[in-house]
Amino acid sequence: MDKNTSSQPNPTEYKRRSQGQEIWRNYRRNFSGMLGLFLILLVIGIGIWGNIHYDYDAEIVNMNIVEAKQKPSKAHPFGTDEMGRDILKRVIYATRYSISIAFVSVIISSVIGITLGSLAGFYGGATDAVIMRFTDIIGSIPSILFGITVVAAFGQNIFILMIALAIGGTSAIVRVARASVMQVRNQEYIEAARATGVKDLKIILEHVLPNALSPIMVQSTLRTGSAIIGIASLSFLGLGVSPPAPEWGAMLSSGRAFIRGFSYMTVFPGLAIMITVLGFNLIGDGLRDAMDPKLKK
Amino acid sequence: MLRYIGKRILMLIPVLIGVSFLVFFLMSFAKGDAAAQIAGQDATVEEIEALREQMGFNDSIFVQYGRYMGQLFKGGLGTSYISKRDVLKTYLSFLPKTVELALAGILVALLISIPLGILSALHRGSIVDGVSMVTALLGLSMPNFWLGLLLIIWIALKVRWIPTSGAGNLAALILPAITVGTGQAAIITRTTRSSMLDVLSQDYIRTAKAKGVMPRQVVWKHALKNALVPIITVTGTQLGATLGGAVLTESVFAWPGVGRLIVDSIGQRDTPMVTGCLILTTMLVSITILVVDIIYAYVDPKIKAMYTK
Numbered sequence: 001m002d003k004n005t006s007s008q009p010n011p012t013e014y015k016r017r018s019q020g021q022e023i024w025r026n027y028r029r030n031f032s033g034m035l036g037l038f039l040i041l042l043v044i045g046i047g048i049w050g051n052i053h054y055d056y057d058a059e060i061v062n063m064n065i066v067e068a069k070q071k072p073s074k075a076h077p078f079g080t081d082e083m084g085r086d087i088l089k090r091v092i093y094a095t096r097y098s099i100s101i102a103f104v105s106v107i108i109s110s111v112i113g114i115t116l117g118s119l120a121g122f123y124g125g126a127t128d129a130v131i132m133r134f135t136d137i138i139g140s141i142p143s144i145l146f147g148i149t150v151v152a153a154f155g156q157n158i159f160i161l162m163i164a165l166a167i168g169g170t171s172a173i174v175r176v177a178r179a180s181v182m183q184v185r186n187q188e189y190i191e192a193a194r195a196t197g198v199k200d201l202k203i204i205l206e207h208v209l210p211n212a213l214s215p216i217m218v219q220s221t222l223r224t225g226s227a228i229i230g231i232a233s234l235s236f237l238g239l240g241v242s243p244p245a246p247e248w249g250a251m252l253s254s255g256r257a258f259i260r261g262f263s264y265m266t267v268f269p270g271l272a273i274m275i276t277v278l279g280f281n282l283i284g285d286g287l288r289d290a291m292d293p294k295l296k297k
Numbered sequence: 298m299l300r301y302i303g304k305r306i307l308m309l310i311p312v313l314i315g316v317s318f319l320v321f322f323l324m325s326f327a328k329g330d331a332a333a334q335i336a337g338q339d340a341t342v343e344e345i346e347a348l349r350e351q352m353g354f355n356d357s358i359f360v361q362y363g364r365y366m367g368q369l370f371k372g373g374l375g376t377s378y379i380s381k382r383d384v385l386k387t388y389l390s391f392l393p394k395t396v397e398l399a400l401a402g403i404l405v406a407l408l409i410s411i412p413l414g415i416l417s418a419l420h421r422g423s424i425v426d427g428v429s430m431v432t433a434l435l436g437l438s439m440p441n442f443w444l445g446l447l448l449i450i451w452i453a454l455k456v457r458w459i460p461t462s463g464a465g466n467l468a469a470l471i472l473p474a475i476t477v478g479t480g481q482a483a484i485i486t487r488t489t490r491s492s493m494l495d496v497l498s499q500d501y502i503r504t505a506k507a508k509g510v511m512p513r514q515v516v517w518k519h520a521l522k523n524a525l526v527p528i529i530t531v532t533g534t535q536l537g538a539t540l541g542g543a544v545l546t547e548s549v550f551a552w553p554g555v556g557r558l559i560v561d562s563i564g565q566r567d568t569p570m571v572t573g574c575l576i577l578t579t580m581l582v583s584i585t586i587l588v589v590d591i592i593y594a595y596v597d598p599k600i601k602a603m604y605t606k
Contacts (some may be wrong), residue, residue: 010316025393054509113392133311133315134315136311136312137315137316137319138319140312140316140573140579140582140583141316141319141320141545141578141579142538142541142578142582144544144545144558145542145544145556145560145563145575146540146579148544148559148560148563149320149323149324149563152323152324152327152563152564152566153323153324153325153326153327154326181349201447225324225438228402229440232440232443233440233442233544233545236440236442236545236548237544237545237548237560249440252442252443252446256446256549259446259449259450259454260454263450266443266446266450267447267450270439270440270443270446270447270499270519272437273440273443274435274438274440274443277437277438277439277440278434278435278438281434281437281438
């Protein structure tokens with residue numbers, strides 16, 4: 001990213017900053033963006049703390065029927081579930097599944113999406129047609145149904161879950177990447193690079209992508225939130241993270257059987273999902289404003 | 298215009314073939330097949346094997362797919378492995394409930410989002426704007442099925458005449474429609490607001506105000522009409538998504554829609570049913586989006602001019 005700005009003439013009255021520094025400078029002033037960042041750091045921080053602090057076998061999955069279905073109290077602030085397990089501890093511990101699956105799946109879909117999208121956008125023609133028809137096919141199957149089919153096909157484990165969510169989320173990123181590469185493609189500096197004999201790959205990596213990156217990053221951040229909802233949804237249907245491992249969606253699914261009289265069981269895991277997704281949405285909105293002040297409303 | 302519609306429908310064909318191929322192959326990887334399900338629990342290994350041979354499950358996947366496509370081109374989506382019923386007929390018998398839920402949901406969404414989006418844009422920076430934007434953001438961040446569960450806790454368990462599940466009467470539609478609608482309302486409110494803000498800063502709005510047009514008329518006639526295209530786009534996409542099957546909402550409220558049918562069929566390894574339903578779903582969603590694109594042309598003469606060129 002540095003190369004683009006540093007190769008431009010540098011008026012003395014401006015401090016020399018990289019694109020990243022520039023974005024951060026704008027981002028810092030955005031209250032809701034910073035709130036989102038705070039929420040996510042908080043969620044990850046508490047999650048890591050809980051994973052170090054709690055003993056998985058003794059505190060997270062161990063049954064303790066004597067303490068089953070206790071309403072929220074001082075000893076168990078979120079109450080206990082039907083097996084007598086502390087819901088607060090399980091909600092905290094579960095952070096690891098949602099966050100790690102979401103991050104990995106979004107990284108995979110961003111890599112695939114950016115590669116395919118920039119090829120389609122840069123070359124156009126037949127390349128574009130083939131990639132976009134393929135994207136249309138994936139994109140036209142509702143992502144939850146696609147996820148269920150993939151899990152049915154390849155089995156129910158965390159790795160498959162990551163892949164299923166990644167592929168389901170790719171088409172949105174391909175479309176955004178393609179559109180923003182197409183906008184940059186015909187700029188004069190790309191033509192200049194091509195005229196001086198720079199190879200296509202180098203042009204894409206060094207000149208096109210850095211200038212087309214903002215919308216892609218925003219899309220990826222927002223995708224992280226959707227991926228977290230996706231994981232919870234699949235687990236809620238019994239197809240995601242398998243019990244007894246705590247997972248927010250799976251906890252909602254088992255709490256649902258006790259919704260009459262023990263509704264607290266279905267409140268807290270959902271709250272955790274909402275706060276985490278909210279954090280990513282706020283970061284996404286904040287990034288969009290920071291990267292393109294013109295869009296700010 | 299007609300040529301454009303024709304072209305769009307033609308472009309749909311490769312996508313549909315791709316969907317059928319993808320789904321068919323994914324299903325072939327699934328552990329177990331329908332033979333064991335059909336034969337029942339008491340069947341011996343030999344019986345299941347015989348059934349498998351008879352139904353062609355032992356042929357290579359390409360042969361099986363070839364057979365499926367052959368039958369597809371003859372115009373049939375085939376019959377279910379399990380219930381032996383016609384796939385299209387089964388799908389059509391579940392469709393009305395899905396359409397009912399999708400339309401009720403989008404109605405709830407539009408009733409909330411259009412007034413809220415306009416108010417927020419008109420009073421930008423005010424408390425109304427702040428509250429509605431925060432609410433929209435929360436709605437966007439909330440998993441839909443969790444909202445469904447909360448509605449059951451807050452409403453269905455307290456108000457007697459609203460059932461927690463089922464689809465027997467109009468009262469049963471209330472909670473599923475709110476569940477589907479509020480999630481969509483969040484997205485449509487945000488779009489309405491930003492589209493209205495775009496339009497409100499245009500010169501022709503200032504002109505209209507300056508020449509003394511009533512403020513109410515400026516908003517409804519001059520601004521909203523011009524802000525409508527992005528609003529219709531998201532509304533269409535959202536409607537399409539629910540028509541594809543609101544799997545989770547259907548699961549929470551035991552709503553007998555297409556989403557449930559597909560999920561159950563995946564569980565039963567009923568490949569023709571799953572493939573057929575997903576082909577039909579893709580068609581339905583694509584046609585919804587096509588209809589939305591045609592609606593644009595009527596809303597926006599600029600776009601209409603593009604088609605008639």
